[in-house]
Amino acid sequence: MKLKIKSFIALVLISTINLRAYANPEIKIYPESVKQGEQIFIELDTNESEQKLDNLLVEINDKYFPLINIGNHYKCFIAISPELKVGEYSVKILNQQKETIALKTINVTLTKTGSQNISYSSPILTKAQKEIIKQEDQLVEKAKFTFSEKQLWNKPFVLPVPHKVTALYGIKRYLNGKYNGYHTGVDFASPMGYAVKAINNGNIILAEYFSKYNSNGNLIYVDHGLGVGSVYLHLSKIVVKQGEYVKQGQIIGYIGSSGRSTGPHIHWGVYLNGQNTDGLGWTKLTNKLF
Incomplete structure (x- = not known):
């Protein structure tokens, strides 16, 4: 019985660590309103995560970009195509399992080009x-x-x-x-x-x-x-x-x-x-x- 209890506690602890690693990551996007052809800067802070998040991706309009890990701090620069239609787009942060762990929206505005x-x-x-x-x-x-x-x-x-x-x-x-x-x-x-x-x-x-x-x-x-x-x-x-x-x-x-x-x-x-x-x-x- 003691062995089963210990195994159960260990499982709970592992699950808790995994949850903490993915819990409430803070996503920052600058600027949140961007013109066609310009860029956005994305930062992700995993706060007090005890576990490094590997192979995180940013998804925008069905395109994927790598988030580069610096400690528990992640960065990514993304080019907004001049041909992307004006409107709102979801910015998703995906983990290794392609699960969304953070979500925000950006607004793409018109750039007049000759x-x-x-x-x-x-x-x-x-x-x-x-x-x-x-x-x-x-x-x-x-x-x-x-x-x-x-x-x-x-x-x-x-x-x-x-x-x-x-x-x-x-x-x-x-x-x-x-x-x-x-x-x-x-x-x-x-x-x-x-x-x-x-x-x-x-x-x-x-x-x-x-x-x-x-x-x-x-x-x-x-x-x-x-x-x-x-x-x-x-x-x-x-x-x-x-x-x-x-x-x-x-x-x-x-x-x-x-x-x-x-x-x-x-x-x-x-x-x-x-x-x-x-x-x-x-x-x-x-x-x-x-």
Whole structure:
């Protein structure tokens, strides 16, 4: 009888610990009202949990994003697509069993974007040249989802160059009159050879002189940690190498017109967990948060 009682007590204690681990986690979202194409910051505090919660996910509109654990404190940055419809959306925190342990709503509001028509004569490519482009593009896609769980920065993000913006994030782009999707970054009209600087501390994931057939041109991709990355396109020269650690403000390359480009400029992009987002909005958000 004593053995049965002890077993029962042990079971109750284990159940209590599990309940405490999942009990009343506090979810914070900033901002709770966000424009299309901008970002939200999610924090989850598990209070006095005695047990670490592993593999937590954020679910928004049937898409999933990892919550990164720092002690019993969790963080996640999420890009709101410029094509997401205006309205209210549930933000769910899911445990390993895909059970909802916290729930909040956000309001997505309208961002008015213009359009841009680009005249460009696309070269006729051979099968071999198309294969080269495919392999290069795969490197970029892989880089977008390669990141450290450690936060590599400790201050707000800055711009890569100080020049005039010629194309905003999210504008509808037409190539020779045909819709070519929305603009996934921000273009700056910088002079040829001007120094491009890292927008924050990070690791160089990709630094490649791509073929002349690739629309991206020569590019650099930087991992800033916590799912945050930045990309710099159309460069004339690259002065960093893959695997190198760079600091905010460090020169990483120089303005060019490589790839699909009508003149010297830089296409700069910010990615959150592999999803593109408005870099200008991102710098503003980090100035408020950090």
